[in-house]
Amino acid sequence: MSVSVLFHFAFDPASRAARLALGEAKVAFEENAVKPWEPDCPVATLNPSGMTPVLQTTANSRVLTVCEQTAILGWLEDRTKDAFLMPSDPFERAETRRLVSWFDRRFTDEVDAVLLHERMEKPLLRLGPPEARALRAGREALKHHLVMMEALLGERDWLAGRRMSQADIVAAAHLSVLDYFSEIGWANYPALKTWYMKLKSRPCFRTLLSDRFPGVAPAGHYTDLDF
Known part of the structure; x- marks a missing residue:
């Protein structure tokens, strides 16, 4: 191969x-x-x-x-002797691991398992229409997490500190799916929005912006790099 x-x-x-x-x-x-x-x-x-x-x-x-x-x-x-997406600074390395675990566990359990189940998994598996109560619960949980991210980015250039890390890649991956389904009110989170636009403008993001979910058009700003 x-x-x-x-x-x-x-x-x-x-x-x-x-x-x-x-x-x-x-x-x-x-x-x-x-x-x-x-x-x-x-x-x-x-x-x-x-x-x-x-x-x-x-x-x-x-x-x-x-x-x-x-x-x-x-x-x-x-693959490399130099730090790639894991910072060399011990504080930022620890913070990167903390944030990746946050998204892998709490964010996945409280937000993705609810909103993506209702908006994505149900149509794919033909499990019926989304439930309003579940959508409300997932959106409330999402707001809680976005507020925490906004606070971090109000003090830092990137989620874990001074440079882009695995934390930014993992967080952007989660938020990009939710953004496709118009689940993020970016106007309420200006620091988060600026951070996301920086990531969205990187070449690695281009293939994600061409993804399409059957039967659901993306949010109007989904492909806009400056929205």
């Missing part, structure tokens, strides 16, 4: 984080868009958990299968 292949689902935040990080690292890769919920999904034979993303690449003439967001981001760090 001469070219790396990323098996991913376009609206999975972890898959988006992998795509952003690979693009930022300038690693050439082919995209293999999959549907993890289908029984014949190739990811089921590559990753015991059946979860996306999965990267297949070569290392020392051997095929390497790197499963899921944490391993892929770690593999990218291991």
